[in-house]
Amino acid sequence: MSGRLFIVGLGPGDLSLQTPRASEVLAQASDVLGYGPYVARVPQRPGLTRHITDNREELRRAGHALELAAAGRFVAVVSSGDPGVFAMASAVFEAIEAGDPAWRELEVEVIPGVSAMFAAAARLGAPLGHDFCAISLSDNLKPWEVVLDRLTAAARAGFVIALYNPISKARAWQLGAAFERLRELLPTDVPVAFARAVSRPDERLLTTDLASAHPNMADMSTLVLVGSAQTRRIERGKRGSWLYTRRSLEAAS
Amino acid sequence: MSGRLFIVGLGPGDLSLQTPRASEVLAQASDVLGYGPYVARVPQRPGLTRHITDNREELRRAGHALELAAAGRFVAVVSSGDPGVFAMASAVFEAIEAGDPAWRELEVEVIPGVSAMFAAAARLGAPLGHDFCAISLSDNLKPWEVVLDRLTAAARAGFVIALYNPISKARAWQLGAAFERLRELLPTDVPVAFARAVSRPDERLLTTDLASAHPNMADMSTLVLVGSAQTRRIERGKRGSWLYTRRSLEAAS
Numbered sequence: 087m088s089g090r091l092f093i094v095g096l097g098p099g100d101l102s103l104q105t106p107r108a109s110e111v112l113a114q115a116s117d118v119l120g121y122g123p124y125v126a127r128v129p130q131r132p133g134l135t136r137h138i139t140d141n142r143e144e145l146r147r148a149g150h151a152l153e154l155a156a157a158g159r160f161v162a163v164v165s166s167g168d169p170g171v172f173a174m175a176s177a178v179f180e181a182i183e184a185g186d187p188a189w190r191e192l193e194v195e196v197i198p199g200v201s202a203m204f205a206a207a208a209r210l211g212a213p214l215g216h217d218f219c220a221i222s223l224s225d226n227l228k229p230w231e232v233v234l235d236r237l238t239a240a241a242r243a244g245f246v247i248a249l250y251n252p253i254s255k256a257r258a259w260q261l262g263a264a265f266e267r268l269r270e271l272l273p274t275d276v277p278v279a280f281a282r283a284v285s286r287p288d289e290r291l292l293t294t295d296l297a298s299a300h301p302n303m304a305d306m307s308t309l310v311l312v313g314s315a316q317t318r319r320i321e322r323g324k325r326g327s328w329l330y331t332r333r334s335l336e337a338a339s
Numbered sequence: 340m341s342g343r344l345f346i347v348g349l350g351p352g353d354l355s356l357q358t359p360r361a362s363e364v365l366a367q368a369s370d371v372l373g374y375g376p377y378v379a380r381v382p383q384r385p386g387l388t389r390h391i392t393d394n395r396e397e398l399r400r401a402g403h404a405l406e407l408a409a410a411g412r413f414v415a416v417v418s419s420g421d422p423g424v425f426a427m428a429s430a431v432f433e434a435i436e437a438g439d440p441a442w443r444e445l446e447v448e449v450i451p452g453v454s455a456m457f458a459a460a461a462r463l464g465a466p467l468g469h470d471f472c473a474i475s476l477s478d479n480l481k482p483w484e485v486v487l488d489r490l491t492a493a494a495r496a497g498f499v500i501a502l503y504n505p506i507s508k509a510r511a512w513q514l515g516a517a518f519e520r521l522r523e524l525l526p527t528d529v530p531v532a533f534a535r536a537v538s539r540p541d542e543r544l545l546t547t548d549l550a551s552a553h554p555n556m557a558d559m560s561t562l563v564l565v566g567s568a569q570t571r572r573i574e575r576g577k578r579g580s581w582l583y584t585r586r587s588l589e590a591a592s
Binding site: 095101102104105106110144169176182190196197199204205208209213216227236242245321323328334335 | 433
């Protein structure tokens with residue numbers, strides 16, 4: 087088969103954080119597929135067909151992309167951040183596994199990107215400087231009990247926790263329930279940061295502590311970071327503060 | 340103070356995965372500091388002073404960078420991958436917290452990069468497509484019991500696990516001990532991948548399973564990924580295989 091499929095990470099938003107490899111592939115693609123706001127970040131030009139689908143149709147979008155590639159097109163599926171993190175890469179491979187055996191012959195390249203998690207951490211300081219984990223709060227694809235079990239395991243073990251998909255219209259109560267569980271397990275003065283749309287014009291950063299963290303501080307575009315007992319806040323007066331997690335851990339803690 | 344300090348993520352190695360923001364800052368810096376192989380990735384030019392230090396001197400290097408910035412220099416501290424992940428960003432903020440209060444007035448920018456973890460995942464398929472964690476196996480900065488506790492918590496909770504700093508001359512037995520612990524907790528057929536120097540000329544990928552994973556498959560430049568029960572291998576005949584972790588989890592598992 088001559089078709090090619092690229093699964094492209096666009097980075098957090100600003101072009102200065104999009105890799106040259108992503109830009110190069112997007113300049114050559116015949117078809118780009120993705121969620122509307124991400125496809126909108128790909129410059130329009132003659133010869134490029136855009137296929138915009140809803141964010142909850144990942145598997146159908148993946149199948150469509152594979153069909154186009156199998157028909158010889160140069161196809162780019164785009165995700166914000168890194169495409170391997172709660173994004174399109176896993177959906178494409180799921181579609182390949184279940185689909186036409188000929189799809190396994192396709193040339194597929196995943197182009198990694200600067201993830202939302204690391205872009206947020208960079209803006210805040212270095213809150214992911216020690217062991218950490220990433221958990222999606224979406225309970226579409228896994229039972230809510232599993233989310234709670236993972237939050238519990240991560241907090242008890244001392245990981246800094248990055249929460250993806252914290253809240254949406256269809257997912258109103260989960261973030262509050264997550265904070266409630268974490269308040270039972272962690273010192274309530276551990277820092278919590280809400281990093282929204284990092285590097286985009288509507289970026290907004292908010293740092294508080296677990297006692298005061300409230301779901302209304304987040305929206306669909308927010309990455310929530312929950313510190314560990316090793317996460318510290320450096321005050322800078324009018325300049326705000328930096329967050330970082332110490333690299334070292336004493337035997338006693 | 341007029342000095343500026345940039346903590347720059349170089350990405351995994353190939354320039355096509357280094358962000359334009361990183362390249363822009365490195366083209367302007369008066370001083371670049373870091374571990375030799377990373378500093379060597381910054382093009383030499385008139386007006387640029389290189390400061391190369393050993394990899395185990397992060398705090399001293401951070402203090403030196405802060406002194407140079409406080410003296411008005413345009414300073415770049417470089418890390419491979421993302422500087423916030425087991426790299427220089429946390430060391431710089433630790434030095435700021437403990438150091439001259441005037442350092443809190445400095446302009447500090449952390450430039451995120453494509454991390455080794457996500458570059459490795461992209462090459463392999465999408466093994467980090469579900470909840471995951473990152474653990475450093477270095478026991479310089481934390482007790483080994485904490486490492487084992489975190490591996491145990493992560494495996495029991497179903498996270499895919501990225502292991503940083505898996506092995507070195509001074510750290511010979513830890514990776515084997517980690518595999519031993521994981522074999523007690525996970526099905527021994529979960530995939531394990533060794534991704535070395537991804538995107539560099541000496542890149543090497545190896546995929547096996549937990550039963551067969553052996554420390555001699557890793558070196559200092561290797562990122563080790565341990566799958567979960569949801570991680571699957573798609574066979575492609577002569578073309579090898581892809582790894583991906585399913586986005587969905589049934590209630591029963």
